[in-house]
Amino acid sequence: MRKAHRPVIWAMAALVFGAYLWGLGSLWAWVAPSIPAEFSIHVAGRTVTAHDIPQKIHDSLLLLLGILPFAFFVEAVAVGWGKSSVRRILFDRNDSIRMDLAYLFAGQTPLVPVLGKVLTFGLSAAVGVWIHDRLVYAFGGEFGLSLLPAFAQVFVCFWIYTFFDYWTHRLDHTYFFWPLHRYHHSTRDFCVITSLRSHPAAFTGTFIINVPMAIMGAPVPAMITVNLIVMTIGLFIHSGIDSNWGWFGRWVIQSPNHHRLHHILDYKSNGVGHFAIAPIWDHLFGTWKGEADQTLPIGVDTPYRHGYLFFIDLFRDYYDFVRTYALVFVGKKRID
Numbered sequence: 580m581r582k583a584h585r586p587v588i589w590a591m592a593a594l595v596f597g598a599y600l601w602g603l604g605s606l607w608a609w610v611a612p613s614i615p616a617e618f619s620i621h622v623a624g625r626t627v628t629a630h631d632i633p634q635k636i637h638d639s640l641l642l643l644l645g646i647l648p649f650a651f652f653v654e655a656v657a658v659g660w661g662k663s664s665v666r667r668i669l670f671d672r673n674d675s676i677r678m679d680l681a682y683l684f685a686g687q688t689p690l691v692p693v694l695g696k697v698l699t700f701g702l703s704a705a706v707g708v709w710i711h712d713r714l715v716y717a718f719g720g721e722f723g724l725s726l727l728p729a730f731a732q733v734f735v736c737f738w739i740y741t742f743f744d745y746w747t748h749r750l751d752h753t754y755f756f757w758p759l760h761r762y763h764h765s766t767r768d769f770c771v772i773t774s775l776r777s778h779p780a781a782f783t784g785t786f787i788i789n790v791p792m793a794i795m796g797a798p799v800p801a802m803i804t805v806n807l808i809v810m811t812i813g814l815f816i817h818s819g820i821d822s823n824w825g826w827f828g829r830w831v832i833q834s835p836n837h838h839r840l841h842h843i844l845d846y847k848s849n850g851v852g853h854f855a856i857a858p859i860w861d862h863l864f865g866t867w868k869g870e871a872d873q874t875l876p877i878g879v880d881t882p883y884r885h886g887y888l889f890f891i892d893l894f895r896d897y898y899d900f901v902r903t904y905a906l907v908f909v910g911k912k913r914i915d
Contacts, residue, residue, distance in 0.1 A: 596652050602646055607637070637641075639687045646807070650771045650814035657820045664771040664819060674885030675768040681887045682776050693781030698897055711793040723796025732801035739795070740805050741790060741857040747787040748854040749866070756783055758899035762841055762892065765883040769835070769873070774813035780897050812856055821873040833858050840871035844878045 614633045655663035668676060685691050724732055726749040730850035751760035792802065818839040828834030833856055852868030853861055861867040883892050 592652065592656055596649065599648070600645065607640070630731060641807075643687065643809070646814065647771070650811065650818065653815070654771055654818040654820055657822075658818075662819050667770060668772075670850055673768055675766050675773075676770050677886045678774045678883075678889050679766065679770055679776055681889050683772050686775060691779050694893075698780035710790055711796075713791065714796065714817075715865075723794075724801070725796045725798040729801070732798055732802050736792070736797050736801045736805045737808060738857065739792065739797075740802075740809065741855060742860060743788045743791055744784070745855040745857075745860040745864070747784045748831075749780070750783050750787065752851055752854070755903060756781075756900075758896050758903060761879055762883075762896050764877075765881070765885075766842070767878040767885065769812050769817050769819060769839060769842075769877070771818045773817040774810070777894060780900070787843050802871070809856060819873060823870055828858070830858055830862070832856065834911060836871045836873065837868075839873060839875050839877060840868055842877035843871075844876040844880075 594907040611633055614636060616632060617634055652666045653661070655665055660666055667673075668680065672680070682691075711772045724735060725737060750756055758782045762781075763776050763905050766773045766776060812832060818837050819837050821833055823829065823836045824832070828837055833853060837853045837858065841851060843851065852866040854866055855861045858867065861905045883889075
């Protein structure tokens with residue numbers, strides 16, 4: 580593609596994709612009112628009720644038909660069809676991509692969320708909401724960040740979120756929590772959907788992000804917006820775009836190449852950096868590692884069943900996590 584033609588191609592592609600999103604939003608506005616809020620079934624003499632059905636369907640469709648296609652579209656325009664995640668997913672799937680796909684679709688069913696609640700004893704779903712409700716009751720209404728204008732709420736919440744996310748990520752790379760975070764690093768090939776591969780029992784963010792944000796009174800709409808922004812960034816930094824994004828990638832939002840260096844295969848000898856969505860925190864806290872490119876080998880030295888049988892390794896990693904604590908507790912393992 581000639582450089583002179585690139586702005587025209589980008590503009591045409593953006594127009595087409597904008598029309599697609601508009602049509603998608605219009606269709607949802609027409610269909611949503613007819614979706615029941617609850618659905619009950621009788622199983623073994625008991626009634627099981629699913630709540631907030633429209634919101635759950637909306638969230639899944641927003642990911643599958645909105646955010647993901649947007650990331651696929653931008654990556655394909657940036658790297659070309661031949662190197663795009665879409666082409667590899669459709670026509671050139673390796674085992675790592677099969678694992679990403681399997682986890683993506685499992686995550687849209689109740690299976691993965693329920694598994695996460697079971698393995699974390701329900702804490703991952705309850706702590707942040709419980710604290711926020713108690714604080715609202717204590718203050719007699721919304722407080723803190725909720726007093727800011729809507730745009731300022733999102734802006735401030737995003738940067739506070741990235742600060743706590745940085746420390747969550749550093750904690751995930753410590754001896755105690757690595758067995759759960761290792762699952763995400765097991766990918767051997769960056770693909771847009773690699774971002775969604777995470778262990779359902781990984782709960783550090785619940786306490787290090789949700790609890791402080793709740794204490795500061797982060798409004799729910801602002802946090803939903805911030806989570807959508809963070810999810811979109813995650814898709815891009817796990818893409819095949821071979822760029823460090825210049826000063827923007829070094830200081831504002833982490834680039835795909837910087838994140839690839841974070842996933843480096845020989846992390847035990849070279850160490851790990853680039854923990855932050857916003858690189859400013861890596862610079863401030865001494866974990867900035869420099870530059871990389873898309874040729875850098877990534878992965879972990881622990882064997883994984885890449886492909887559709889990923890659940891076996893989920894339980895293996897959870898066992899390793901529990902075993903880590905058990906060994907320290909009984910004095911069989913010393914932490915230096």
